[in-house]
Amino acid sequence: MPLFAFTLVLCWFIAPTWAQNCSVPPLTLTIQNTTFSDGIVVNRGIQTLLGGQLLGLRLSLSQNNTRVRNARDCPERAANFSRCQGASGGVFSISEDTFTSVPPSRWNVSVVDPHPQDVTILYGYGAAEFPGTEAMVDALPVEVWSDTDAQNKSELALGPSSSFLSRLVEHSWAPTRNIGLYYGSRSQNQAKDGRLIIGGFDEARFDASTEAEFPLFGYGAAISCPLQVMLADVILTNSEGNHSLFRDPDSRVPACIDTIQNAFTFTKTMYDQWAGLTRHIDFDGSNYTGQTYPADREPLLGTLTIKLSNGYTSVIPHFELVSNERGTDDQGKYAVLNSSRVMAAIQSGQGDLGNDVPQLGGVFLSQNYLRIDYDQRKFWLAKAVTNTSLPAEITGVCTSQPTMPVTNEGIPGGNKDLGLKVGLPVAFIIVIAGLFGLWRFKHRSRLPSPSPGGMFTQLHRNINLRGRPPQAADPGAREMIQTHQTATKPSESAAAQNTAKADSGRESDGYEDATRRNSLP
Numbered sequence: 001m002p003l004f005a006f007t008l009v010l011c012w013f014i015a016p017t018w019a020q021n022c023s024v025p026p027l028t029l030t031i032q033n034t035t036f037s038d039g040i041v042v043n044r045g046i047q048t049l050l051g052g053q054l055l056g057l058r059l060s061l062s063q064n065n066t067r068v069r070n071a072r073d074c075p076e077r078a079a080n081f082s083r084c085q086g087a088s089g090g091v092f093s094i095s096e097d098t099f100t101s102v103p104p105s106r107w108n109v110s111v112v113d114p115h116p117q118d119v120t121i122l123y124g125y126g127a128a129e130f131p132g133t134e135a136m137v138d139a140l141p142v143e144v145w146s147d148t149d150a151q152n153k154s155e156l157a158l159g160p161s162s163s164f165l166s167r168l169v170e171h172s173w174a175p176t177r178n179i180g181l182y183y184g185s186r187s188q189n190q191a192k193d194g195r196l197i198i199g200g201f202d203e204a205r206f207d208a209s210t211e212a213e214f215p216l217f218g219y220g221a222a223i224s225c226p227l228q229v230m231l232a233d234v235i236l237t238n239s240e241g242n243h244s245l246f247r248d249p250d251s252r253v254p255a256c257i258d259t260i261q262n263a264f265t266f267t268k269t270m271y272d273q274w275a276g277l278t279r280h281i282d283f284d285g286s287n288y289t290g291q292t293y294p295a296d297r298e299p300l301l302g303t304l305t306i307k308l309s310n311g312y313t314s315v316i317p318h319f320e321l322v323s324n325e326r327g328t329d330d331q332g333k334y335a336v337l338n339s340s341r342v343m344a345a346i347q348s349g350q351g352d353l354g355n356d357v358p359q360l361g362g363v364f365l366s367q368n369y370l371r372i373d374y375d376q377r378k379f380w381l382a383k384a385v386t387n388t389s390l391p392a393e394i395t396g397v398c399t400s401q402p403t404m405p406v407t408n409e410g411i412p413g414g415n416k417d418l419g420l421k422v423g424l425p426v427a428f429i430i431v432i433a434g435l436f437g438l439w440r441f442k443h444r445s446r447l448p449s450p451s452p453g454g455m456f457t458q459l460h461r462n463i464n465l466r467g468r469p470p471q472a473a474d475p476g477a478r479e480m481i482q483t484h485q486t487a488t489k490p491s492e493s494a495a496a497q498n499t500a501k502a503d504s505g506r507e508s509d510g511y512e513d514a515t516r517r518n519s520l521p
């Protein structure tokens, strides 16, 4: 047994060379209102001190690099500046102390996101801190955008090749690039703070009985967004009954989940159905936007039921869907602009992601907990438990699949060289361990033997490691099952193994188990 323990411990210590450090607890960032230094503007997002300047960054689930709007885009007069700052989700003022600019070719990120021709972008690094946590990244890759046409640009990038997530893992502020997102709510009367967990998720907010699994980039949406789902139906339930927004009940429409905008974006056809059912008008002496109505239409704007092709269903309550007319007021606050109008979180045409692709934004995620595992190229939705009096139960997730030599082969996007890189040290350790065992055998040491259980319990005190099982298939979801099987096959055995361990108790540890198997001669 001491040989065994020694091997395990050694394997543990080489684990960091696999780029994830499973003994680091997950990082929790709150999605909340941020009041800027002028005391006026309020912005909902992740509080970020970038080069000493406070920003409330919106979350992008598609972009890979964090971007901020150049403060020079905004008018200089104080009142107008606040308005611009509020509408932009914070702006950033460049100086030698706050930002190190580099030519794009020397900007060290794995993917540079595409951008329109007519914007000026400075690439570089800024020191980032996240108030309320100890986390700090001394050189966070940042794009500084100048584009006076854009109303807002600042966002924290959480996409599949996010340089923000990579830096957090490299600096041991998070164990993995996994994400657990409870978005909270920007509802007018029932606003709630959200919580972003990096390297884990909040079990108290995740209703596991409703969980559904999806492949990344799975449904051929017209834009390159990673979190795609297939809409099977969208139903408006109002004072006049249930009505589908699909003219053809058999049609299926790919959609993107992204928190970069709060509202839903629907296709023109779906929006036209919606506008008819809710008796939208453009003019009655004053002008209305596609989202605003006279207040007496409110009973027609009931609740919305979103049905996905794999059977997953989410009901968006009225208080999330409808508010008074809101927008950025003169002080830069997101506030009610006209209380004799109502506004629905439904739009069409140009969304923040660009093209006319249906988008499920913050309002959708107010009711749905999102988990993402970029290494396994999967994500999960489950009904969000929105009862705020339940305390958080944050659990670390450390997936071993992409980094283990036995399971590496054939993982989509997996690094084929990794098997060799990991395999050599493991072989080396086995030899050393063998020699050590021999030595122990000959010299009957008097030192107390380290107990493997004790060692690991201590290393893992803060973290409950868990690999998710392939989801039990839904009978009605043929196309879903196929995609999902191709996506999970290579890692099935490891996942199943992890699950068996995880289900047996909190201290269980699929990672440890896989290590043990691999390291035994």
Ligand SMILES: *[C@@H]1O[C@H](CO)[C@@H](O)[C@H](O)[C@H]1NC(C)=O
Pocket: 016, 021, 023, 024, 025, 172
């Ligand atoms: C892994 O994380 C632990 C706990 O935070 C830390 O003590 C250790 O130095 C980290 N290892 C590496 C190689 O970063």
Ligand SMILES: *[C@@H]1O[C@H](CO)[C@@H](O)[C@H](O)[C@H]1NC(C)=O
Pocket: 075, 077, 079, 080, 330
């Ligand atoms: C500044 O704000 C005032 C009113 O708040 C507005 O009349 C004026 O046009 C704004 N100026 C600019 C440059 O945006």
Ligand SMILES: *[C@@H]1O[C@H](CO)[C@@H](O)[C@H](O)[C@H]1NC(C)=O
Pocket: 086, 087, 088, 089, 150, 151, 152, 328
């Ligand atoms: C961001 O800009 C879009 C249009 O580009 C606008 O619809 C949206 O309301 C703006 N968001 C905020 C928070 O002002």
Ligand SMILES: *[C@@H]1O[C@H](CO)[C@@H](O)[C@H](O)[C@H]1NC(C)=O
Pocket: 108, 170
């Ligand atoms: C680029 O970043 C990676 C990971 O963050 C780091 O290992 C590497 O040394 C960096 N390269 C340069 C030239 O800075």
Ligand SMILES: *[C@@H]1O[C@H](CO)[C@@H](O)[C@H](O)[C@H]1NC(C)=O
Pocket: 062, 063, 064, 111, 112, 113, 114, 159, 160, 161, 224
């Ligand atoms: C982010 O990176 C992924 C590759 O990991 C890429 O497929 C995607 O297109 C990138 N996102 C954007 C907006 O460029």
Ligand SMILES: *[C@@H]1O[C@H](CO)[C@@H](O)[C@H](O)[C@H]1NC(C)=O
Pocket: 033, 042, 188, 191, 192, 193, 333, 334, 335
């Ligand atoms: C955040 O600020 C808005 C005003 O912009 C307010 O309506 C909302 O209730 C606040 N959210 C929370 C959770 O307090």
Ligand SMILES: *[C@@H]1O[C@H](CO)[C@@H](O)[C@H](O)[C@H]1NC(C)=O
Pocket: 237, 240, 241, 242
């Ligand atoms: C609308 O649909 C819901 C859920 O399917 C059902 O419970 C309800 O009875 C329906 N209402 C009407 C008026 O058909």
Ligand SMILES: *[C@@H]1O[C@H](CO)[C@@H](O)[C@H](O)[C@H]1NC(C)=O
Pocket: 285, 286, 287
């Ligand atoms: C309504 O909008 C039209 C242009 O779209 C504009 O000409 C008209 O003045 C507006 N009416 C009011 C009352 O704001």
Ligand SMILES: *[C@@H]1O[C@H](CO)[C@@H](O)[C@H](O)[C@H]1NC(C)=O
Pocket: 286, 294, 338, 339, 340, 341
């Ligand atoms: C508020 O909305 C009502 C109803 O559409 C309209 O008559 C009024 O002019 C609006 N007030 C402002 C300040 O826009």
Ligand SMILES: *[C@@H]1O[C@H](CO)[C@@H](O)[C@H](O)[C@H]1NC(C)=O
Pocket: 387, 388, 389, 390
């Ligand atoms: C919310 O959670 C608390 C604490 O567990 C519980 O007492 C309460 O009944 C829950 N409320 C709802 C609406 O479920």
